[in-house]
Amino acid sequence: MSFVEYSEFIQEGDVAIIFLGHDSMMPVKVQQGAQTQTRYGVIRHSKDLIGQRFGTKVTCSKGGWVYVLHPTPELWTLNLPHRTQILYTTDIANITMMLELKPGSVVCESGTGSGSLSHAILRTIAPTGHLHTVEFHQQRAEKAAEEFREHRVGHLVTVRNQDVCKEGFGVTGVADAVFLDIPSPWEAVKHAKNAMKRQGGRVCSFSPCIEQVQKTVEALADEGFQEISTLEVLLRVHDVRSITLPLPDFGSDQPLETPTDTPVPSNASVLCKTTTPPRDMAGHTGYLTFATKPSV
């Protein structure tokens, strides 16, 4: 297993995702001799996981069973330990496309945070690209680097523990794309420009507040970025449901001769397939501002 390559069988040291049911999952680090407690009972790694095929059913000690899934950046995003607020798949998908990421892309990112986006970037730029990710917070930076190694993508990423607004990304003229998710992205725009290839590239800034967007857009324009565009994406989930709709009983429309004439029974109803939205949904994550650095 690695986050950039599928394997068929579960091995020692892998990350596996235990699928317990609807919206209920947990990540495990597979280790000889280790055990994982689930609500369906214990999973013994040596017997139940190692050597098994990803995607198969594993019976837990209490007789319940679960599926063991191969990790993907998307499953990781749903299961990772939150060290910070994280980016979710809907935004990540748009960031990836709008930054034009692909195998071989060199990308700069700040901050690393919990690594949700980092994993998705690494998946996309492997096997020949590289991610330079900058994290202000030392512990977070260290934890991220450790995770990348464990997830067997360490060779694709350089983690730097520094203040991007003051010190930049630590590289110059190499990036095809830069991603900013920091409180004052406008202070890092110059550094983003410096990190990028002379021939140009794409930049994205993620900010929850409109005032951050306004300042960042101004900074991008001042630095000569083009195609500046701000957008917002929301995911709508549609839960599939079967519903029963009762029919109204309007009674008979004529004086009936015999009492055996049966009107529509009052409990008549029809069944219908439909979808319902969840009661609450994410109404906002952040604004995404994209721009192109022209070649000079």
Added chain:
Amino acid sequence: MSFVEYSEFIQEGDVAIIFLGHDSMMPVKVQQGAQTQTRYGVIRHSKDLIGQRFGTKVTCSKGGWVYVLHPTPELWTLNLPHRTQILYTTDIANITMMLELKPGSVVCESGTGSGSLSHAILRTIAPTGHLHTVEFHQQRAEKAAEEFREHRVGHLVTVRNQDVCKEGFGVTGVADAVFLDIPSPWEAVKHAKNAMKRQGGRVCSFSPCIEQVQKTVEALADEGFQEISTLEVLLRVHDVRSITLPLPDFGSDQPLETPTDTPVPSNASVLCKTTTPPRDMAGHTGYLTFATKPSV
């Protein structure tokens, strides 16, 4: 006919809405001897309209026919002459409810504009309420006053031609609700407060830009307004459609003995009822900011 009372039959001087087909309507002022040209031919008011029941079919000179509808504020919004950008029904509906308008409410409004919201307000506050509407632009104010008279709601409204930011609404301590749709609503917040009843009331400001909202919210808070709340409403239209979905032909799954064994015909398809969104929709009209003036 009036905009606050239904009539059964069309009379001289009425406004009627000619319904020509999907999203195609035109307003007419019914006048003895007048004619109206439509794409289905001429409508002669004396013969075709006056004395007819609202909602009936009228045959035009070319043999085509149309429906003649009783005006409502909502039909008027779709058909009125645009002297300015106007408010549409989706926003109007929320403004009306959130301002807690009802028969007897006294309302201040600025600017009058094309009168789209004014008609909806008048409909709701009749027969015992009153609308004080202030319009900066003289011609527009005059035209609005004329329209209100023609629509037989003149007794419910006072139109003032003045600058609300400088001169206020021309009334003090009488309004249950105030509505602002002006470029600098924050400059009119004090006037709004003065116009309102001592016992309190509701205020709404409509602004397209977030900067206007920010300034207005600040002004409202400074003036002691409570329950300050900003929201945005969008209408989604679902066009009902019947669609045909072809079925894929995956071929036969066994070596067939005789050529008469017919596989699924490749032109198989299923019919399905669905809805489609319009290609483009209104993505923004304006932000609605509401607040409560507490009693003092």
Added chain:
Amino acid sequence: MADNGDNDSQHRVNEGDYVVLKRGDIYKAVQIQKKKKTVFEKQWFFLDNAVGELYGTTFEVVTGGTLQPRKPKCIESSADAKEAGTDNRNILDDGKSQKLTRDDIETLKEQGLKGQEIVQQLIENSTTFRDKTEFAQEKYIKKKKKKYENSVMVLRPSCRVLAMMYHGREPGKICHLRYDTLAQMLTLGNIHAGSKVLVFETCAGLVLGAVMERMGGYGSVVQMYPGGGPVRAGMESFGFPSHFHDTLHEFPICHVNALLAGVLDTEAKDIDADSGQANGDKSNLTQTDSEKAESKECSPDTEDQCMETSTSTDPAADKEREEREKLREIRGQEKKVKMEEKRKKLAAAAAVLEGRNADGLVIASRFHPCPVLLGLIKFLAPSRPFVVYSQYKEPLIECYTKLREQGGAVSLRLTDSWIRHYQVLPNRTHPVLLMSGGGGYLLSGTTVATDTPKMGPNRGEEPAAKRLKLTETTEG
């Protein structure tokens, strides 16, 4: 500031008033009764001290559940903002925590989240909080929560407040009808004073109340109700003056077909025959018919009666039997009076409906909207708006299709609306992080005459296809 000498009394809380309590984003409708314990958000108090105070007053709950009016502080909200703003700047420096600030949380509260849910949001969405200022943050939140928990605002009921209350507390009771959707219905239905409006709803009476508020006691409303009796709790929470109730009629839908067919006999003495009680002079078939319909669907309050009578079982048999006898007699008497009242009501409602000239139709129910609309639209005059709510889109698609086939309506439109609230604070303006997933769907349109202009009213209808030839692809 001018005061034109308005009498304040109508703006003050009186005993017996229906009011709405508010704390943060939580609403509760109650009636003011002296010395009655009121429970609101797990806290109890007495509303006695609210009497005589102005609507909109905020009270502190002090020891013994007594309310104590709090003077409104004019600059409270802006002070709040500033205070939070200062703290927030520090959080911004921390790298990530601007994504869920205290103000966000407050706004979440405003949006209907309970304290517990907010804490969960906190944990899930912004663990930077934990990294650095966890304790301070939680303390702050607790303080804030406490602050809210100690105060309660007394509001005059209104469609806005009650619609938000139901949507926040009991959406299942109102078919998940969101307040902005209800706002659309009232506007699209052109509900206004002096008109004659039909309402069919299973939304606890909220929609009925909303319609009545907009009519202001002018005109008439007919509540078309399914089952044993009209549901009106939501409407009663509006606390309308008594003359509003004079404009309200009720009609059981199980008589709709009979009424439309002209065979409903409202003169009969025993229109309601839910019991086996004798009523010797039944003679005509119409009555039999309506009686049958009644006994099937429209049996009023039978359950309630059952509950009343099923008390006390074995002791002191004799006296009890006597009393039971007496009771039965009284009840029989009462029943007769009730039935006569009901007959009168039915007759009155039938009279309002018979002309088939209603000005508006509002439907919002858990029933399949298609037969409901197709049945009730017949009571509308031509050129009148109707609006149908359903929690689901699919039934309204069917409704749309059938109505297009049948004709008699133009400007059909199937819509839903999307609403999002904003946090507006200096340097921290953004949409509220949580929004409602959906507010239900509306089908709206305008009736037109189905007969040709110069013909009698009973001429057969043309096929829809012909009638709709002018229109493009989707509309009539």
Added chain:
Amino acid sequence: MADNGDNDSQHRVNEGDYVVLKRGDIYKAVQIQKKKKTVFEKQWFFLDNAVGELYGTTFEVVTGGTLQPRKPKCIESSADAKEAGTDNRNILDDGKSQKLTRDDIETLKEQGLKGQEIVQQLIENSTTFRDKTEFAQEKYIKKKKKKYENSVMVLRPSCRVLAMMYHGREPGKICHLRYDTLAQMLTLGNIHAGSKVLVFETCAGLVLGAVMERMGGYGSVVQMYPGGGPVRAGMESFGFPSHFHDTLHEFPICHVNALLAGVLDTEAKDIDADSGQANGDKSNLTQTDSEKAESKECSPDTEDQCMETSTSTDPAADKEREEREKLREIRGQEKKVKMEEKRKKLAAAAAVLEGRNADGLVIASRFHPCPVLLGLIKFLAPSRPFVVYSQYKEPLIECYTKLREQGGAVSLRLTDSWIRHYQVLPNRTHPVLLMSGGGGYLLSGTTVATDTPKMGPNRGEEPAAKRLKLTETTEG
């Protein structure tokens, strides 16, 4: 600023390159060919001068259709903003016109509106313009329009650019698949280098190209295609290096069932039998079967051939007949070669599919997604993502239901996405007034093994209900 000595050549336009022209919000994919007239937005020019220039260069179109590179002005956009800002302040004073400013219009353009549509927007939405500054406004717009019309930017093709191009110009060709929905598909499908991905699409090859871009020439892609041959125009616009094409396989879906049943014979010489041409050694039934399927659905390029042969009609009959004879012979020869190629391709694709261990499945077509998904999901290994696009929700509801019944997939989710663009300008920040009404729907999920862990692979499947017992209400 550092420059680490990159060779520029790969960043420069070469003859034969596939490029995308851009003007405002309008995109067009073309191939650079010298001395070839290119028509773009009703204007023609030659791309000769683009050769050798850097990608991203903006050119002025000068007399004679010659392109002239324009030096990028670093502060252009902010200068624009300031200029517009100044004017806008005057409009604000006018009472209403802030609602549709010039910047709005520009943003509308950015959003895909054509000039004509924008003018209409102007007239409809902001007649204050007319009241006061109508002439100036129109003049300004014309000037602006002109400005755009005289310049053209040459971009390197990418999924972003091509997805926006198709969505803006020809949404019908890509089943109205919106760019952000395509972005979701690529991410939810975990498309990446080194994997084996199945693509079934009728989106002009755009989805295929998007998948191939994300795979970067590593791994393999099998295009499952309906009808006569795979559609690839959209993919070709990406201008992939030739080695990318080595990783691309194609497989006609009319052989899917035969392949799954293990009866597809790819050794046969005449797997393709769309004409009556003799091929004596047909003998086995499998071949006959596949031949039948072919002749029904998989006849490649017959239309193209028809178009080629239907030229010249009557004169000089003799010589023509001779030539025709000759042509037919050549064509027969060509056909044989083509068929052999096709057979090899089919065999290669079948070999890739046979292991039923594909890593991803992406479906985006005008076909009913249900049979497509249920058929093709069988080729996936367990624990692999799949994603199905449909313009409509209802077919995906069916898809969801059937898949839940059948089992073999978890984490099923039916979604759509909502995207809105913003105008960000000093004091005039707001969402763009027009937005896309919908971007289509996605059903995504992850495969799981349908057999029990210790059993052989061909054990009968358990009923879905049992397999799904752990799950709550909607998910497996």
